[in-house]
Structures are given as structure tokens and as C-alpha cells.
Amino acid sequence: MTQTVSAPALEMRGITKRYPGVVANDHIDLQVKPGEIHALLGENGAGKSTLMNILYGLAAPDEGEIHLDGSPVRISGPSDAIARGISMVHQHFMLVPVLSVADNILLGEETMANPIFLDRNEAHRRIVELGERFGFEIDPEVKVGSLSVGWQQRVEILKALYREARILVLDEPTAVLTPQETKEIFEVLRRLAAEGHSIIFISHKLYEVLEIADRITVIRRGKVVGSRIPSETDEDDLAALMVGRNVQLVVDRGESHPAEPNLVVSGLTVSDDRGHVAVKGVSFDVRAGEIFGIAGVAGNGQDELVEALTGLRRPTSGTVELGGKIVTGAGPRALQRAGMSFVPGDRHRFGLVLGFPLEDNLVLTQYDEPPYSRGLLRNDAAIRERASQAISEFDIRTPSATVATSTLSGGNQQKAVVAREFTRDLTALVLDQPTRGLDVGSIEFIHRQVIAKRDAGAAILLVSAELDEVMEMSDRIAVMYRGEIVALVDGPTAQREEIGLLMATGRREEAALVAATTSMAADAPVIDHSEAPAPAPRQPPAPDEPDPGEPAEPDTGDRS
Amino acid sequence: MSVVRRIWSLSVIPLASIVLALLVGSILIIASSPASQGSLDFFLPIRAYESLFEGATGLSFLNIEDDGVLAFGLSVDVERALRALTSTIVAAAPLILTGLAVGVGFKAGLFNIGGTGQVLVGGFFAALAGAAVADQPVPVAVTLAVLAGAFGGALYGFIPGALKAFTGAHEVVVTIMLNSLAAFAIVGLVNDVFKIPGPTFARTGNIGNAALPILFGRDGSLGVLIALAIVPIAYFLIYRTTLGFEIRTVGANPSAARYAGMSPRWLIVFTLSLCGLFAGLAGTIEILTLGYYPAVFGTTIGFAGITVALLGRSHPFGILFAGILLGGMRAGAPAMQIQADIPIEIIDVIQGLILLFLAAELVIRRLLRIRGESVTPGELQSVSRSYGEGSA
Numbered sequence: 001m002t003q004t005v006s007a008p009a010l011e012m013r014g015i016t017k018r019y020p021g022v023v024a025n026d027h028i029d030l031q032v033k034p035g036e037i038h039a040l041l042g043e044n045g046a047g048k049s050t051l052m053n054i055l056y057g058l059a060a061p062d063e064g065e066i067h068l069d070g071s072p073v074r075i076s077g078p079s080d081a082i083a084r085g086i087s088m089v090h091q092h093f094m095l096v097p098v099l100s101v102a103d104n105i106l107l108g109e110e111t112m113a114n115p116i117f118l119d120r121n122e123a124h125r126r127i128v129e130l131g132e133r134f135g136f137e138i139d140p141e142v143k144v145g146s147l148s149v150g151w152q153q154r155v156e157i158l159k160a161l162y163r164e165a166r167i168l169v170l171d172e173p174t175a176v177l178t179p180q181e182t183k184e185i186f187e188v189l190r191r192l193a194a195e196g197h198s199i200i201f202i203s204h205k206l207y208e209v210l211e212i213a214d215r216i217t218v219i220r221r222g223k224v225v226g227s228r229i230p231s232e233t234d235e236d237d238l239a240a241l242m243v244g245r246n247v248q249l250v251v252d253r254g255e256s257h258p259a260e261p262n263l264v265v266s267g268l269t270v271s272d273d274r275g276h277v278a279v280k281g282v283s284f285d286v287r288a289g290e291i292f293g294i295a296g297v298a299g300n301g302q303d304e305l306v307e308a309l310t311g312l313r314r315p316t317s318g319t320v321e322l323g324g325k326i327v328t329g330a331g332p333r334a335l336q337r338a339g340m341s342f343v344p345g346d347r348h349r350f351g352l353v354l355g356f357p358l359e360d361n362l363v364l365t366q367y368d369e370p371p372y373s374r375g376l377l378r379n380d381a382a383i384r385e386r387a388s389q390a391i392s393e394f395d396i397r398t399p400s401a402t403v404a405t406s407t408l409s410g411g412n413q414q415k416a417v418v419a420r421e422f423t424r425d426l427t428a429l430v431l432d433q434p435t436r437g438l439d440v441g442s443i444e445f446i447h448r449q450v451i452a453k454r455d456a457g458a459a460i461l462l463v464s465a466e467l468d469e470v471m472e473m474s475d476r477i478a479v480m481y482r483g484e485i486v487a488l489v490d491g492p493t494a495q496r497e498e499i500g501l502l503m504a505t506g507r508r509e510e511a512a513l514v515a516a517t518t519s520m521a522a523d524a525p526v527i528d529h530s531e532a533p534a535p536a537p538r539q540p541p542a543p544d545e546p547d548p549g550e551p552a553e554p555d556t557g558d559r560s
Numbered sequence: 561m562s563v564v565r566r567i568w569s570l571s572v573i574p575l576a577s578i579v580l581a582l583l584v585g586s587i588l589i590i591a592s593s594p595a596s597q598g599s600l601d602f603f604l605p606i607r608a609y610e611s612l613f614e615g616a617t618g619l620s621f622l623n624i625e626d627d628g629v630l631a632f633g634l635s636v637d638v639e640r641a642l643r644a645l646t647s648t649i650v651a652a653a654p655l656i657l658t659g660l661a662v663g664v665g666f667k668a669g670l671f672n673i674g675g676t677g678q679v680l681v682g683g684f685f686a687a688l689a690g691a692a693v694a695d696q697p698v699p700v701a702v703t704l705a706v707l708a709g710a711f712g713g714a715l716y717g718f719i720p721g722a723l724k725a726f727t728g729a730h731e732v733v734v735t736i737m738l739n740s741l742a743a744f745a746i747v748g749l750v751n752d753v754f755k756i757p758g759p760t761f762a763r764t765g766n767i768g769n770a771a772l773p774i775l776f777g778r779d780g781s782l783g784v785l786i787a788l789a790i791v792p793i794a795y796f797l798i799y800r801t802t803l804g805f806e807i808r809t810v811g812a813n814p815s816a817a818r819y820a821g822m823s824p825r826w827l828i829v830f831t832l833s834l835c836g837l838f839a840g841l842a843g844t845i846e847i848l849t850l851g852y853y854p855a856v857f858g859t860t861i862g863f864a865g866i867t868v869a870l871l872g873r874s875h876p877f878g879i880l881f882a883g884i885l886l887g888g889m890r891a892g893a894p895a896m897q898i899q900a901d902i903p904i905e906i907i908d909v910i911q912g913l914i915l916l917f918l919a920a921e922l923v924i925r926r927l928l929r930i931r932g933e934s935v936t937p938g939e940l941q942s943v944s945r946s947y948g949e950g951s952a
Contacts, residue, residue, distance in 0.1 A: 349816070
């Protein structure tokens with residue numbers, strides 16, 4: 001109350017943090033005003049996380065100072081940060097699934113009726129009140145494990161509000177959300193800001209930042225390289241700032257010259273793990289030299305379709321033809337031999353063995369072919385030579401070919417998969433979410449490689465939940481809805497509103513929209529639920545948001 | 561340089577586990593000293609471990625004067641040292657093989673607790689084959705008996721492998737049950753079917769010429785050579801062949817293995833059969849040294865293989881060292897019992913403590929301030945793997 005209007009809620013001045021060999025933060029200045037949504041934008045490894053760890057007391061800065069409401073503070077640890085009103089919502093939620101919402105919120109911040117017993121009534125009252133105030137009523141007794149991802153995130157935010165946080169740090173909050181959930185969480189954030197909370201929003205998704213932020217600070221290699229107001233900038237400008245050069249957000253795809261159909265799918269029906277039909281008699285063909293995109297909200301049968309095409313799942317009926325030969329039900333190796341490559345959507349589960357050296361992963365699907373094998377033996381020399389070639393050709397940033405693949409950044413891991421799968425002469429190439437979770441520089445690089453493969457005559461099937469990616473890359477686009485292809489449109493002339501509508505409803509009419517958006521959020525067990533997930537404004541349900549569906553669970557294949 | 565570092569980072573936890581196990585063991589020895597020595601004896605652990613070391617290596621670095629004062633001084637008796645080292649390597653040979661039987665399984669993400677059963681079946685097959693070819697020339701008899709033992713073990717590894725691959729039955733549960741099945745079934749068979757008339761106790765026929773020839777020392781038999789030869793073979797298989805790459809891939813990430821065109825099912829069956837073969841050879845060496853299969857044949861080498869594998873970080877050469885270490889303890893234990901009056905069972909306690917500390921890697925790292933990459937060794941992930949995963 002006493003502070004002057006100009007005093008920022010948070011000011012970080014000249015923050016410098018050095019780690020052996022790198023300067024993670026190099027004299028970073030950051031000012032966040034009360035009621036401001038401040039986006040922190042930067043590529044993976046730019047220094048965003050280090051800065052936030054310093055703010056949260058997890059790391060001590062080597063230089064620089066932090067001011068809260070105008071007065072200098074030293075933050076000694078997370079509990080100190082929380083006591084000072086700073087809260088962090090992590091990308092991976094820190095919730096106990098078997099406990100109720102109330103118990104999760106009380107954990108570590110117990111409201112006591114007396115020295116022995118919790119004051120549950122008071123806690124309930126406050127939780128309900130906070131929920132009402134910010135527009136997300138929630139039953140405090142619901143088990144967190146039964147909530148959808150979007151609602152779990154709201155519980156995390158509630159947790160912060162319960163601790164009377166005034167500064168909220170959200171670390172890539174939308175990475176695990178569906179487009180609809182993203183919209184809803186943005187509403188919540190706007191209300192928080194309107195109430196005077198300051199929000200630091202970390203992301204590397206440009207359009208999101210432009211939509212939600214009041215101010216954008218861009219960090220590159222540990223330095224602040226610019227600060228922008230959304231109305232005075234655009235995606236190209238931000239991308240150039242972030243990467244340090246002009247980035248072609250939309251790769252020039254040139255002209256395609258489709259030839260004979262290399263991959264012909266007819267009447268393909270596939271069941272999911274529980275035996276339910278996930279793909280219902282789908283037919284299409286992908287021609288040599290074209291990119292055939294499949295758009296759709298995640299979970300509409302794309303995973304099962306891709307698995308059936310790549311030999312990981314046996315279709316129940318229908319046929320697949322590759323290069324003129326029937327290959328229905330063939331295993332991954334037979335398909336690889338027949339000229340098919342596959343970049344899997346979950347690189348941690350399928351694409352890589354994270355514990356292996358990078359060089360082994362670079363030949364994971366070719367280890368048994370000459371020159372990487374000689375009879376029954378591995379040819380380590382050839383593998384090493386191939387690795388150094390792939391590393392330079394695909395610009396994989398790694399200290400050496402023998403480091404464990406898990407130590408590489410996500411972008412470099414994906415480049416390793418692409419380097420491996422793009423190497424051979426291909427009849428067909430199946431790409432499942434090829435740029436999921438990558439920063440703009442890596443996306444541009446991979447898109448260029450895809451175009452090159454297309455021009456070399458491969459038939460490319462591109463499945464992506466990012467409508468932007470499908471629209472930018474594809475020559476033809478099929479929309480999948482509930483296991484069926486509901487429409488086939490020409491890529492270059494496709495209208496995103498039309499495709500967004502098809503993705504959400506399976507139909508082209510506008511009227512179907514409201515019903516569909518409501519049903520999309522229907523899985524959240526929330527009191528007074530018919531009103532809660534407010535139907536989105538009358539526009540397509542933001543099909544451009546990436547990464548809907550389940551959060552990628554890294555390492556499932558490795559350790560569970 | 562980096563190789564040295566890598567070896568250090570892999571072996572620091574096993575070494576620390578051994579040291580800590582010996583320390584905790586010494587507390588037990590001190591605590592038990594009033595019973596054996598009449599009063600608390602704080603130097604008893606030193607004398608105990610010294611005599612253990614002496615029994616295992618023949619080297620003595622302590623002299624105990626008449627007045628009970630300890631004096632340091634290395635004394636070497638070459639003949640005694642050779643004898644002690646021979647008994648160490650003889651005791652180590654089957655442990656190395658059962659260690660491989662567990663360690664190679666870990667590489668494929670399989671926890672083979674069936675070492676005991678595979679040892680018994682391997683030994684039983686070797687005994688029956690040996691008795692059948694007892695009159696053949698030595699090379700023929702030995703070869704056939706060893707091959708039969710290896711086959712028996714492999715067969716007994718194949719069963720849980722096939723059950724896991726095709727029904728999803730978890731290998732831990734299946735191999736534990738197969739251990740009991742083997743033990744009781746063989747007792748019954750020896751008592752009723754294969755019992756020979758004559759001896760005062762039930763046993764199978766003499767193996768005659770199939771007995772493993774003694775190559776050096778009093779008891780340094782061909783079995784030592786077999787075990788030592790298997791180690792580099794296993795290393796070569798796992799790290800130098802495409803098949804070994806497949807085994808390691810299935811162990812590290814079964815989904816990625818499938819994606820890469822490998823067949824997890826076939827690899828599970830193959831690897832568990834191979835594990836069984838190694839354990840079966842261990843049993844073969846035991847029986848072809850003993851000369852027959854007695855109805856009452858208890859052995860701990862199957863389970864000791866788990867400690868050997870974990871101590872050796874599932875690497876064939878690590879398993880070689882771990883096997884020699886535990887073999888040395890077994891070989892030296894009688895000397896310790898005689899010289900320091902410590903019950904031989906303390907060796908089993910120390911072995912158990914080593915396993916405990918290995919499993920508690922995180923605790924050790926905290927305790928000794930060891931920095932390192934992995935919190936859970938890859939091998940232990942196999943232990944905690946969920947049911948039927950490899951059946952996909």
C-alpha cells in the first residue's frame with residue numbers, strides 16, 4: 001500500500017551466475033510490475049531456468065541483487081522465497097495423486113486449529129473462496145489423481161495463492177495442456193493479473209507469449225537481448241531475437257512434384273491397447289515426392305495409425321502397400337528393409353536408448369547392416385565414423401560421440417533421431433510429431449531436412465498435433481476425427497479455420513463448435529461443472545496450440 | 561585417462577560397500593568376542609581379517625607375538641601362497657559363473673534369481689551323463705558330461721524365458737518357484753530312480769573318467785579354466801557382437817528395441833537360456849569335482865551369484881574380480897575360524913552386508929560424499945521392473 005506507483009513488484013539487477021565453463025546468466029536485468037504478465041522467452045539452455053532458480057532461492061547469484069517492492073532482499077531458499085510471496089509452478093507438477101486437493105494444498109503450509117489438529121474447515125473455506133475469486137471452483141475433497149492435467153495445474157496455482165503468493169513463476173505451463181485447457185489457463189492468469197498478482201511466464205512458444213504477455217523479455221546465451229511489448233512486435237522479430245539470426249518460421253517448401261503412390265493404405269482398422277477400435281477403416285495414399293499431413297486433436301487414432309503403419313501394432317483389417325508390395329502386418333525390420341523410416345513421436349520411449357552412447361543411437365535401426373556390422377560382430381570403427389559424420393552434417397551439439405544420449409538437450413536428441421532416420425534412401429518416411437518440444441532454430445532445421453527428403457522423392461506422412469506445422473509443410477492434409485479421416489484438403493490452399501473446425505467437430509459447420517468445445521473439457525470432475533469450463537469465444541478452438549494430450553512421460557520404456 | 565575415470569566411477573561404490581561391510585562386520589566380531597575370547601577384544605577384527613586374508617592369499621602381514629602384541633611385517637611363503645591362491649580360484653570359479661548367470665540377465669533387464677535351480681539341474685545332468693560315459697576315454701567323457709551340464713542349465717533357464725516371452729509371467733516369480741521345484745524333484749529322482757546300490761546314502765553313480773582333470777596344485781581343475789575362459793567370451797558377446805547390442809538394447813529400453821526391429825521375445829528366451837547355461841556350468845564343475853550327485857546337495861553359489869553380479873556391476877570383468885573376492889573369503893574362512901576362533905558364518909554376514917550397501921547406493925554416496933551420475937545402478941532397475949513388461 002505504501003509503495004509508490006513506480007516501484008516494481010520484482011526487480012533483478014545485474015544477475016550473474018557462472019558455472020564451470022559457462023556463464024549461465026550474464027548481468028541480467030528484469031523488472032516485473034504489479035499486475036503484469038511478464039514473459040521470459042528463450043531457447044532451451046538460454047538461462048531462463050537458472051534465473052528463476054536464483055529467484056526461487058535454489059541457486060545463489062555470483063553477482064547482482066534482487067529487489068522486492070523496491071527493497072533489496074537475499075533469498076536463501078525456496079521456503080524463504082515462498083515466505084516472501086514468490087511461488088513457482090513447475091512444468092512437472094509437484095502433487096501427490098492419491099491425496100485430495102485440500103491435502104495437497106495444505107502440504108507444507110498446514111492451517112492448524114490447534115497445535116495437534118488441522119483446521120480443515122477453515123482450509124476448505126479458503127480454498128473454495130480462492131477458487132471462486134479467480135474463476136475456477138473446485139471441490140477440495142476430489143483426489144488430485146482423478147483430475148485432468150489442466151485442473152491439476154490449477155491446483156498448483158491454488159497452492160501458490162493459498163500461500164499468498166504475489167509473484168507467480170510458471171515454467172512452460174502450456175507444454176502439457178490441450179489447446180482448450182491452454183485457453184482456460186490463460187483466462188485464470190489474466191484474472192490473477194487483474195487482481196494485482198505479478199506473473200512470470202516462461203515459454204519458447206512465440207504465439208502464446210504474444211497472446212498472454214504484457215511485456216516480453218528475451219534471453220539468449222545468458223544475456224537479455226531485448227524487451228518487447230506484444231503490440232509492437234511479431235513472431236519473426238521474437239524468433240530472430242531468440243536465435244540471434246533471422247529464422248524462417250515458415251520454411252520455403254518450394255514446389256512439390258508428386259509421382260506414383262508409394263504408400264497406399266486401404267480400409268485400415270486398428271485397435272488400441274484395450275481392444276477398442278481406434279482407427280476405423282482408413283484409406284489414403286501418399287505419393288512419392290509429397291508431404292501428406294494428418295491433422296487432428298491428439299487421441300483421435302493418430303498414434304494407433306502410425307504404429308500400424310510402422311509395424312509396431314498389428315492392424316485388425318485392411319492393407320498397407322509400400323512401394324507396390326503388400327506389407328500389412330510386417331514387423332519394423334521388414335518395413336525398414338523395404339525402405340520405410342519412422343521418426344517416432346515419443347523419442348524417449350521409442351526413438352532412443354537414453355543410457356546408450358550417442359553413436360549407438362545413431363545406428364539403432366541400422367546396427368545389423370553393413371558397414372556397421374560384419375557378420376555377427378559390431379564394426380565399432382564404422383559406427384564411430386558414421387557418428388562423427390552425422391554429428392557434423394546434422395549439427396548435433398555434443399561434446400563427443402560417446403557421451404550418454406541422455407545428457408543431450410531435447411533438440412539435439414531429436415536431431416540424432418532425424419539424422420539416423422533420414423540417412424538411407426527412402427521409399428516412405430513417417431514423421432510423428434517431429435518437432436515436439438523443440439525451439440525455433442531446431443524446428444527450422446528439421447523442416448528443411450524434411451523438404452529435402454521430399455524433393456529426393458520420398459513419400460512423407462506427417463502426423464502432428466501442431467496445426468501450424470501440418471499446414472506449413474503439407475501438400476495435402478487429412479483431418480482425423482474419432483478414428484476416421486473426415487476430410488482431405490489441399491495443403492497450400494487450406495484454411496486454418498476450416499481445419500480447426502474439422503479437428504474439433506469432425507464437421508465443417510460452425511454450429512457444432514460450442515458443443516464440441518464443452519465436451520472436450522468434460523473429463524474434469526469439478527463441482528458446478530456445467531458452467532465452469534466456459535465455452536470458448538466463437539472462434540476455432542485454438543487448434544494451433546501444440547502438444548495436447550498426455551504429457552510426454554520420458555523414460556517410460558526405460559524404467560517403469 | 562577417461563577410461564581410468566570411468567572404471568573408478570563404476571567401482572567406487574562396490575569398493576565402498578566392501579569397506580563398509582567389513583567395518584560393520586568388525587563391530588559384530590567385537591560384540592561376539594566375549595563369548596569366544598572371554599572379554600571384549602577390540603583387536604579381534606584385525607586378527608580375524610588378517611587370518612582371512614592369509615587363508616585366501618597365503619600372505620601374512622601381521623605377526624602376533626607371544627605376549628599378544630601385534631607387529632606388522634610381511635612374510636611370504638611361496639608354497640603356502642600358491643596353495644592358498646589355488647583354493648581361492650577354485651572357490652571363485654563357480655561364483656564367477658553364477659555371477660555371469662545373474663549379470664548377463666541384468667544386461668537384458670532380467671532378474672534371474674533362478675541360479676540355484678539352474679546350478680542343481682546342470683549338476684544333475686552332468687552327474688547322469690558322467691555316470692553314463694564313465695568308462696569312455698577322459699577327453700570324451702569330460703566333454704560329454706560338461707556339455708550335458710551346460711545343456712541342463714540352459715534348459716532350466718529356457719523355461720522361465722519362454723514363459724516370460726509368451727505369457728508375460730514374471731521371471732522373478734517363475735525362477736524362485738523353479739528353484740524349489742529343481743531341489744525337490746532332484747532329491748526324489750536321486751532317492752528313487754537314479755540311486756545306486758552300495759553307498760550308505762542315496763547318490764548317483766560314479767562319474768569315473770568324467771571327473772574334471774586336475775591341472776595345477778592340489779585341486780586346480782579344468783573347471784577353473786572353463787570359468788576363466790567364459791569371462792572374455794561373455795564380454796565379447798555382450799559388447800562386441802550385434803546380438804549383445806540387441807540384448808543391451810532390450811534391457812535398457814524394450815520399446816526402442818522393438819522399434820529398431822529387434823525381437824524382445826526371442827532375446828528374452830535366448831538370454832535366460834544363456835544365463836541358465838552359465839549357472840549350469842557352475843553346477844557341473846561342482847558335481848564333476850565331487851564325483852557323483854548326492855541326494856542331499858545344498859549349495860549357496862546360486863544366490864551368491866546375485867552379490868557377485870551386483871558387486872561386479874554386471875560387467876564380465878567386474879564379475880571376475882567380484883567372484884575372486886568372494887571366492888577368497890570362502891577359501892580363507894576356515895583359517896579365520898582356526899586362528900581367530902571366529903565362526904565361519906561371519907563370511908555370509910559380510911556377504912549379506914555387501915549386498916545391502918550395494919543396494920543402498922544413495923546412502924553410501926551421502927555417507928562418503930561421493931559425487932556421481934547414477935543414483936540407481938542399471939542392474940537394480942531390472943530388480944524393480946514391473947510384471948510382464950517384456951511380453952509386448
